[in-house]
Structures are given as C-alpha cells and as structure tokens.
Amino acid sequence: MTLHSRSPAFIILDYHTPFAPHKQQFCLTDWFPVSSGHDMGTCTAHDSSVIDLKDSIDQLLGVMSVFALPDTVWDLATVFTQAAAVGPAFPQANYVPTQVGVSVGGTPRKATEITYVMRTTAFNIVKMVLLDVPVNTNFEQKLPGSFSAADNAFLSEFGATNNAWVGQDGSKPNTAVRITYNLNQKLRKEYRMV
Secondary structure (H helix, E strand, O other), X not given: OOOOOOOOEEEEEEEEOOOOEEEEEEEEOOOEOOEOOEOOOEEEOOOOOEEEHXXXXXXXXXXXXXXXXXXOEEEEEEEEEOOOOOOOOEEEEEEOOOOEOOOOOOOOOOXXXXXXXXXXXXXXXXXXXXXXXXXXXXXXXXXXXXXXXXXXXXXXXXXXXXXXXXXXXXXXEEEEEEEEEEEOHHHHHHXXXX
C-alpha cells in the first residue's frame, strides 16, 4: 500500500444524525469477493486468519454506537477496491447495518467532532472521526491514561490483530495517542450556526 492511499480496499459507512448525513472511511488489508456465507466478502486479518467483513463492520459499529445518540443511524456500509494508489475506486458490495446510537449523553452535539488518533505499526497517524456526537469533556483532549472504558473498547477493536483495519499506510493501528474534541467549523457553517 502506498502511503496516504486507500488501496487495495476500504469501506465507507454512511450514517445520519438529525442535522445531516455523514460518511466514515476505514481502510482494509485486502478484500476477497462475496462468497457463500460472506455477504460483504472476506479480508485477511493481521493474524493471517480470514475474517468475514460484515461481522467485522458490525463489531466496529457496536463499539462506536456508544458514542452516538439513538437518532444517529448507520444507513449503509459499502466496500470499495482500488487497484492502484492513484486509480479509481469501485464499489464491490454493500449492506444496510442495523446499528443505531445507544448513548444517553447530552449536549453539546450539533457540529461536534471527536477524533481518535492512533499510530500504526509503521509509526504513521491514523484517525477515526465521529460527527454530531455528545461531547461531555469541555472540549479538552484526553490522553491514554484518561480514556474511558468505551474509548478503550473502540480503540482495541480497531487495532485488534484479528481484524483487517489499517491506516492509509497499510499498517495495523497500534498505539493510541489522544482523543480530541472540537466544534467542526465546516458543519457550523452548513448548520448556519455562525
């Protein structure tokens, strides 16, 4: 995999909140076509086992859903392949997840952004971003010693050796660096908050 590339495969998770539709992107080690019992195909995990991509997505959504309120709905998961780092990406399979947010957190949440920052085994940065989710930290960043159990569960799932998630350098997410909380300025403009 070329640094800063989504090749050879990635997923896009479409979700919506009461304020707007959003997308999340997660890169994969590889992807093998849909086969019997594998509606979204399979991937090779970091421990060299072959895993069901739909099961992996469902597990990731399960640990992410605790950060979103019940009116946040994941609408579609689509896997894409990209033969070359600068080539076009082609959709290969998709499904409608059944996951919704399960948080009971409060405000603020409109135009908020939580960014989970990790280092890969190649020591590059990988980020996971959640939008329009409750932020109860006064927007102060958290360092590894102050992560909640839910934070650790999400980061552990994303970096697990029995999963196929990678950074855009093709390496396994390895070490949590920090979690940041912000108001997303682009969303504030879209929502006419400024």
